Amino acid sequence: MARYNHFVKKLALVTSVVILAACPRDIQNTEAVRQGVVDYLQQRTAETGLDVNSLVVTVSSVSFEKDVARATVAFSPKSAPGVTGMSMNYVLDRKGDKWVVKGRQVNPGGAHGAGEMPPGHPTTGTGQ
Numbered sequence: 001m002a003r004y005n006h007f008v009k010k011l012a013l014v015t016s017v018v019i020l021a022a023c024p025r026d027i028q029n030t031e032a033v034r035q036g037v038v039d040y041l042q043q044r045t046a047e048t049g050l051d052v053n054s055l056v057v058t059v060s061s062v063s064f065e066k067d068v069a070r071a072t073v074a075f076s077p078k079s080a081p082g083v084t085g086m087s088m089n090y091v092l093d094r095k096g097d098k099w100v101v102k103g104r105q106v107n108p109g110g111a112h113g114a115g116e117m118p119p120g121h122p123t124t125g126t127g128q
Helices: 003-023 030-043
Strands: 055-065 068-077 086-095 098-104
Touching: 030 055, 030 068, 030 086, 030 098
Parallel strands: none
Antiparallel strands: 055 068, 068 086, 086 098
C-alpha cells in the first residue's frame, strides 16, 4: 500500500509539472510589451541609427485584445533626466510568449510623436 501511494504521488507531481510547462506564459503586462518594443528598435538600429540603450523606454498605457496589444510608449534620453522626450503608439502581436511590433498606430492630429517616422518603422494606418 505504501508503494502504491508513493507511485501516485510521483505521478501527480510529474503531471503537474507537465501541465505547468504546457501553459502559455502570461505576457499581458507592461514589461512584456516594453521588451517587445525594445527588441523591435534594437533590430532596426542599423536602419534608424537609434541607440535604444541611450533611452529610457516607458509604457505609458497599454490595452490588450486577445493576441493584440496597443501601447503608448514614451522615450526620453538617459543623458538628460527630466527632459520630456516623445511618445509613440505601437500595435503588437503575440508570438508565443513574446510581443512583436506589428507597426506604429497612427494618431492623426495627435500631439508629440504623431509625425513621420524614421525609416524602418512600419505604420498600421488604423487611426484608432
